[in-house]
Each structure stands twice: as C-alpha cells, then as structure tokens.
Amino acid sequence: xxxxxxxxxxxxxxxxxxxxxxxxxxxxxxxxxxxxxxxxxxxxxxxxxxxxxxxxxxxxxxxxxxxxxxxxxxx
Numbered sequence: 001x002x003x004x005x006x007x008x009x010x011x012x013x014x015x016x017x018x019x020x021x022x023x024x025x026x027x028x029x030x031x032x033x034x035x036x037x038x039x040x041x042x043x044x045x046x047x048x049x050x051x052x053x054x055x056x057x058x059x060x061x062x063x064x065x066x067x068x069x070x071x072x073x074x075x
Contacts, residue, residue, distance in 0.1 A: 011049035018045020 022041020026033035 007050070010052065011046050014049030014052065015042045015046040018042050018048070021045075 026037020
C-alpha cells in the first residue's frame with residue numbers, strides 16, 4: 001500500500017509541476033494556449049513522475065546491496 005501511495009503522490013507532484021510550467025509558457029502566447037499548455041504539461045509531468053518513481057526504486061535497491069552481492073562482469 002505504501003509503495004502504491006508513493007507512486008501516486010510522485011505522479012501528482014510531477015503532473016502539478018508540469019501543468020504550472022506548461023500553463024506559464026502557453027500563457028505567454030494566449031489564454032487558450034495557457035489551457036492547452038497546462039493540460040499537455042500535466043500529461044508530460046505525470047509520465048515523468050511514473051518513470052522517475054521506477055528509476056528511484058531501482059537506485060535505492062542498488063544502494064542497499066552489499067558490495068559482496070554485486071556481480072562484476074569481466075571484460
């Protein structure tokens with residue numbers, strides 16, 4: 001449950017930031033551009049939040065490993 005909640009909040013955080021940036025940039029063009037920019041920014045932000053959450057989980061798992069558990073490939 002905690003993992004699912006973290007993923008949802010991560011997505012929402014990035015969606016909000018994307019909407020703010022998209023709305024600001026679209027607002028420089030026109031009012032309608034602000035609305036469109038905000039919606040596109042929210043979609044992009046949610047996608048980034050989804051991908052970032054999975055990357056953070058992998059990085060955290062690698063950090064928790066002991067050096068003896070790592071497998072090094074020989075060249």
